[in-house]
Structure formats: structure tokens, C-alpha cells
Amino acid sequence: MQVPGGEPPFSRELIDLMKGQPCNLMPISKFIPAYHHHYAKQCRVSDYGYSKLLELLEAVPHVLQILGMGTKRLLTLTHRAQVKRFTQDLLKLLKFQASKQVAVTDFMQAYHWCFSRDWQVLDYGMCDLMDLLAEIPDTTITITHQDLDTVISVPKRGEMRSLCMGLRVCTFW
Template sequence: MLDIQDFRGNRTVRLLPRCAEMFKELRSGGVVLESAFCGQHCPSNYVVNADLELPFVKLPLDKFAENVRCLLVDHNGSLPLASFPLCYAHRFEPLLDHDDGIPLEHFISCIKDVQIIMCDGAIKKVQFMNTIGTLNGVDTTVCSENNDVQQRLQQFSREVLDLLKQQSPHCRLPVSKFVSSYHQYFSRQCRVADYGYTKIIDLLMAISKTIQILGNGNKRIITLSHRSQVKRFTNDLVRMLKNKPQRSIHISDIPREY
């Protein structure tokens, strides 16, 4: 598809003629290709980071959620994730990067009526939630018609959950290290074909109710989904309260007890 050439000490990349013709046919046929960035707030020569490196933020969720909804309304219901920080800064204030903050992509997924989907061309977009059982372009309601495979997939989901809980301090694991970490923790290989898939990334995306895949490219990271984190915190809190004589605790004491 691409042709890389050296010209006077510089390397240039161009589309092969047959691919250029293909894109011309798509445009002439009225096919609209998804843009990787927002045309309203980004210059035409804007370069999207291939690894989708976004800031780690520290903001009140309720205020952030309100701002995101306003931003989506301004963008007709959806906008590319890669240029989200620019659009947000244009409408509100810059999203500062904090070492101890929450990954922006994960923080967006915590908003109940907003979702992040994978469009054609591996472009992630933020949009209002208007579909059921779909995340990153994969149907998560049905993984296989085979009950045996379905049961194995549910077991795999629980195993990944246990594995991520061991990743200190934020339950995050690079996708590139998943296979080796799985092997080390469970003392067996992760056989993707046993679950009806051919690629590890497709298998991981099939359990999106349990985990979330942050970023793109070689720096993708697996973490617990917001749903899994809330469930985990709830279980921990109930266990904590059961150990208290009055079955109660001051909210200010939770961080210390936790």
C-alpha cells in the first residue's frame, strides 16, 4: 500500500498508484472516510499520535461528564478521541497531565451515557451511547454459538480480572506483556484458538465488560473496566464494613482503612 523511498538523504512515503486509485474511487462513490481528528479545532496538517498518548487527568467526574456532553452536542454527537484534548481545551480549559491522575480514555468511559467505539481505520471516537453490546466495533453480547467456548471465555474473563488485580499499583498491564504475564501467573500458555479467536487483541476486546484497552499501537494497555472497578471497590467496602462493630465507618477514614 505504501512506497518508502530515499530522496537526497530524506525518506518519503507515498501511496502506491493502485491504492491511490482505490481512494479516488471511494471518494467518487460518495464513501466518507472517518477522520482521525476534529476538523473544527485542528489544523489541516494536524498529526495524530499513532500510540494515542493522552493525558492523565484529575477532575471532578460530575463536572467533567457535563462538559463532555456539551462537547459532544457541539460536535453533532461524536468526535475523534485523538483530538479530544484540543477540542476540550477550546471549549473549556486545557486538560493538564498528572502523574497520579486517571487515564483520559478511561475517565471518559466512566460517564454513563458516553462510550468510546472503534471505527473503520482503527480510529477511536467518543460518542453518546446509542448501541447495546458494542464496544470497539466488536459485538460483546455474543462471542460464540458454542456453549463450551462461551464458558471458556467467561473463565478467561475471570482469569484476566485476577491477573490485573496483581498489577500494582493501578491494575494496568501493557498488551505486549500480556501473554508472558499470563503464562507466568497461571503456569500455562494462553491458547487464543480455544476461545474461538485467532488474535490475542480480538480475544481481549471480546471481554470488554471486564477490561478496557487504552491507547493504540504498540503502547496499548489493559486495565479494569469502570464496571469492574466499581464492583471490586463495592466488594472491598462491604468486607471492610463487616469487620466494624457498628457496621459503619466515617467516609474520611475509608482511605486509611482501605
């Protein structure tokens, strides 16, 4: 089971393991024990065709970023992987809502109800919810401004969307 060219199982394991870490950061020295604890099995590097853990981790640069040098190295998900994970979580949250939408002012509460944990934007590698939302393609979510609030929703089929006047997406009824 080689990683290059066909790594989805190991990539998914990495994402699942890292999302449970505070701010998605883990010292490299904690990787093997964390993997063993999380999956109740040994992470055998040789199963993936490598002889060193660092080589295996470096083989998935689209998912994992290695920060620092030597024994002080930290593992974190790449920006792309974090945005993809947030997008999946956001769509789950929106589908959890009866109206398939949530106002930004209600986002923290909706997140808690959906995932049974507090919303922490740092868990997705950003400092602001609006910055995260700006990373998601317009075809995936719709952002509208209603009264004094911003509303995030799942685009409706056949909905006419257009870029206009500095707003990311405007919806015309």
C-alpha cells in the first residue's frame, strides 16, 4: 500500500487524527503515540513503502505541512486541507438547519448544536470566520446580506447568482 499516487486512506487518517488536535498542531514526536491511541493500531511506516516516518509524512504535502526543524518539528494540516475540512463541516451544519441557512450572528450556537463542541476558528487554521468563508467557492455556498446580518446558505437549484458591487455573491429573487 504505497502512498504516492494512491494515498487517500493515509491522507484521510491524517486529517482525522489532526482535526482532534488543538489548532491542528502536533509535535512530530507525538505522532506515533497519537496515531496508536486514535486508531488502536500501530502506524507501520513500512506498510506504506517507507523506512522513515519523516519520509512518509513528506509524501503527502497536499495534506500535511511540517513546520520547524529537528525534534521541534510541528505537524499541521495544509491550508487547502483545512479549507476543505471547513467546507465539509459548514455544509453539514447548513444541512442540519431546517432553513438550510445560518446567520453569522447565530453561527457559534449552530456550530455547537451540530458538532457538540465550541466553535474555534483557529481549529481551521484561520483567524476570522469571514476569511474562511471567502475561501469557499461561490458554487458551494451563498452569502447574502439581510438587514444588519450576513447569512450563509446552501445555493438553491436554479438560483440566479451574480457578482455585484463588492459583494461576494448577490442573490436575486
